Amino acid sequence: MGNAETNSLKARRLEKIRLESEEEKKAAIECSMSYIFLDESGNEVGTGECKGTIDKEYLTVFPKFGNILPFHLRDIIQIETENYRIILPLFSKEKLILFNLGYYFEDFLRILTDLRNEVIIKDLLMNETNRKSDVDMEFVYYDENGNERQKDAGKIRLYETGLVVIPQKGEVLRLPYSDIARVSEGNHSIRISTEFGEQLVFSKLGWEFDPFLKTFSDINNELQLKAVSFLKELFPWIDSLSLRRTAGLMREGKAARRADIEVINPRVWQELEKKIASAGLNESYTFLKELAKQERICIGFKRGLMGDLTGEYIWFLMPIYNVGEKEYGNAVAMEAAETTVEETGGRATYFFRIVSRRDYPNYKSLDELDKEVDKFIRRINRCMFDINFRREPIYLPDERLDEPAYFKYKIAVQRIPSLRLLRNLYIGRVIHASSEQWKCDVMDLLRFNVMTQDDFAKWKKQKQ
Numbered sequence: 001m002g003n004a005e006t007n008s009l010k011a012r013r014l015e016k017i018r019l020e021s022e023e024e025k026k027a028a029i030e031c032s033m034s035y036i037f038l039d040e041s042g043n044e045v046g047t048g049e050c051k052g053t054i055d056k057e058y059l060t061v062f063p064k065f066g067n068i069l070p071f072h073l074r075d076i077i078q079i080e081t082e083n084y085r086i087i088l089p090l091f092s093k094e095k096l097i098l099f100n101l102g103y104y105f106e107d108f109l110r111i112l113t114d115l116r117n118e119v120i121i122k123d124l125l126m127n128e129t130n131r132k133s134d135v136d137m138e139f140v141y142y143d144e145n146g147n148e149r150q151k152d153a154g155k156i157r158l159y160e161t162g163l164v165v166i167p168q169k170g171e172v173l174r175l176p177y178s179d180i181a182r183v184s185e186g187n188h189s190i191r192i193s194t195e196f197g198e199q200l201v202f203s204k205l206g207w208e209f210d211p212f213l214k215t216f217s218d219i220n221n222e223l224q225l226k227a228v229s230f231l232k233e234l235f236p237w238i239d240s241l242s243l244r245r246t247a248g249l250m251r252e253g254k255a256a257r258r259a260d261i262e263v264i265n266p267r268v269w270q271e272l273e274k275k276i277a278s279a280g281l282n283e284s285y286t287f288l289k290e291l292a293k294q295e296r297i298c299i300g301f302k303r304g305l306m307g308d309l310t311g312e313y314i315w316f317l318m319p320i321y322n323v324g325e326k327e328y329g330n331a332v333a334m335e336a337a338e339t340t341v342e343e344t345g346g347r348a349t350y351f352f353r354i355v356s357r358r359d360y361p362n363y364k365s366l367d368e369l370d371k372e373v374d375k376f377i378r379r380i381n382r383c384m385f386d387i388n389f390r391r392e393p394i395y396l397p398d399e400r401l402d403e404p405a406y407f408k409y410k411i412a413v414q415r416i417p418s419l420r421l422l423r424n425l426y427i428g429r430v431i432h433a434s435s436e437q438w439k440c441d442v443m444d445l446l447r448f449n450v451m452t453q454d455d456f457a458k459w460k461k462q463k464q
Contacts, residue, residue, distance in 0.1 A: 028055040029111045031104040035061050037069060040093035052098060054112050057119060059088075061096070071096065073116040074123055074411045079169070081109065091414065113168065120172050121164060123411045128388075132158040132215045135208045139165055141173060144197035156202060158215055161223070161252060161385070163192075165200070171415065175200065176385040177220055178252040185213065195378070227251045230301060230312075235271055242268060253302030253389075254381050255317050259295040272299045272314075279314050279337040284349055284432070287439060288333050291446075292318040296373055300381075302336075302389060313338055313389070317380065319373045320446065321354060323366050328446035330360040331427060332376060336389070349438075350391060351427040351445055352380065357453050379421070386418035394422050395429050397458075428459030 030053040037046035046069065051062040059076070061069040071090065080087040085099040086109060101108055134155040141150040154167035165173040175194065182193040189203040190213065205212055227247040231238065238246070242265040249256040249264075261269045276285045276299065289297065298317040315336035321329045334350045354376050355363070363369050387393060393409040401410035413419050427449050430441040445459040 028053060029104070029108055030054075031101060031108060033098050033104075033108075034100040035063070035069075036097040036099075037061075038095040038097075042095075049100075052108070054108070054115060056115055059096075059112065061098075069096075073112075073119045074408075076116055078171070079109070079113055079116065086112070091411075117166050117172055120415060121166075123408055123415060128159040128161060130157060130159055131219055132212065134166070135205055135212050137202045137208075138204045139167070140201045141165075142199040142201075146197075146199075153204075156205075156212070158212075158219060160219070161388075163216075173200075174386065176252070176382065177223055178254055178385055179382060180220070183216075183220075190216075196382070223252050234275065234301070235268060238265070238268065250300060252385070253300050253313075253315075254385075255298035255300030255315060255377070257295070257377070258297045258299075261299075269299075275301075275314055276316065280347075281314070281316070281335060281337050283435060284335055284438070285316060285318075287442070288318040288320070288349075291320045291328075292333075293321065293370075293373070296370070296377070298377055315389075317377060319354070319377070321360075321369050321373065323363055323369065326361060326450050328443065328450055330354050330357065331446055331449050332373070332380065333442075334380070348391075348429040348431045349442065350394065350429045351449070351459075352376075352422070352425040353427055353449065353455065357449070357455050360450065383418035383422050386416060387412075387422070393419055394426055424455070426458065430461075 030051065033050060033052050035047065035050045035052070036044060039045045046063065046066060048066070049064045053060050053062070054073075057073055059071045059073060061071075063069070071088075075090050075092065077089045077091055080089070084101070084105055085097055086101075086105075088096040088098070090096065098108075134157060136153075137156050138153045139151070139156070140148060143149050150167065150170055150173065152167040152169055154165060157164040157166060161178070162174050162176045165175075167173070175192070179194045179196065180192055181195045184191045184193075188205070188209060189201055190205075190209075192200040192202075224247065227250060228243060231243055231247055231250070235243075245264045246256075246261065246268055249260055258269055261272070273285070276282060296319045300315050302313045302315065313336050315334065318333040320331045320333065330353060331351045332354060334352065335347070337347065354360075354369075355372050363372075392406075393412055396406055396409060400406055401413065413423065428445050430438055430445060432438050441461055444462070448457075448459045
């Protein structure tokens with residue numbers, strides 16, 4: 001290991017120790033106040049003087065006379081303030097109002113906001129190393145149409161694969177580095193443009209401007225170097241031009257289209273398909289390939305799908321659709337496997353709907369469907385990055401999300417638009433029990449998907 005890499009690891013360990021120390025300093029707060037508690041119908045069910053405490057997970061109200069009221073911080077939809085009152089609408093449709101905090105108002109509000117944000121960040125499935133923490137700034141977020149959607153002061157945090165904005169008010173915002181198209185600086189501000197046309201503008205970073213920009217640049221360079229190094233390992237024969245262009249398409253694990261890869265170098269695609277076979281995906285890949293639009297098949301590599309805890313994965317997307325007779329289709333199949341060991345059990349193929357089931361029969365032009373598929377592939381790439389490639393929160397039915405083991409996913413569904421989209425588009429999954437069973441179930445699912453017009457209907461394997 002080189003000196004530069006050793007120094008980098010030492011720096012990360014020191015940063016981790018510093019962050020843990022700062023986290024320990026975030027002491028719980030306790031103070032006297034008054035409260036009003038409204039039920040889901042807006043009826044007042046509790047009021048009076050109380051003591052309020054906040055720790056890392058709970059806000060607890062201790063009425064002077066009455067039952068203790070504990071509220072998990074993830075249950076709070078948002079934090080509103082008005083006339084020195086803290087108004088907390090809850091996912092249960094209840095509402096808690098806190099007031100008469102006196103001099104404790106600002107401290108109580110700040111700690112409540114900070115600790116709730118930490119819970120939200122964990123619920124956003126970001127089990128990653130924090131590379132630079134809590135730089136004070138102001139920001140403006142513009143959507144793909146150029147409309148201002150969010151403007152606030154807050155903090156910015158850099159993780160291994162994504163940038164996180166923690167506003168003083170409103171929801172936490174995460175931007176995967178893989179979505180960044182351009183970064184520019186000027187007039188002491190930083191402008192980030194995404195591949196989707198969104199923009200984030202950061203200003204008033206103060207003395208942290210240059211250190212932040214350096215860390216931000218270093219992380220992006222590291223991710224690009226990982227992509228280049230990984231491809232060099234996979235394809236030792238690749239020429240420099242093909243390497244650079246392929247790394248750009250497949251950076252940080254994005255699934256790239258066959259047509260785009262073959263324009264760069266047809267041999268790269270051939271080798272990618274060999275890697276699919278060596279990872280134990282050959283049977284499902286070959287079968288689905290015959291059903292799919294082959295020029296739009298996508299393959300991606302991801303190193304450590306869930307942080308640094310896992311190895312190297314390969315995954316593919318298979319768009320299955322047509323015009324004219326539509327006996328099956330309107331679906332994209334997705335599957336993943338480790339490249340370092342052949343997985344023989346517990347695997348499944350996941351299927352997602354491309355367009356509305358009511359609209360699909362009306363498509364007469366293949367070009368129109370091609371455009372829908374291209375948009376879908378961009379969206380599903382982003383969605384999978386937003387949830388760090390976890391599949392469990394996609395397929396678990398709503399009723400399972402109320403179980404204690406999966407409640408964190410229920411909150412994630414409420415907070416992550418990409419996860420909600422994946423769950424809405426999710427058709428079903430086919431488990432690899434046996435070769436013939438898997439093929440029969442795949443065809444049954446694809447036929448089901450065009451026979452029903454209900455976009456919310458999910459495929460279920462028929463009992464034999």
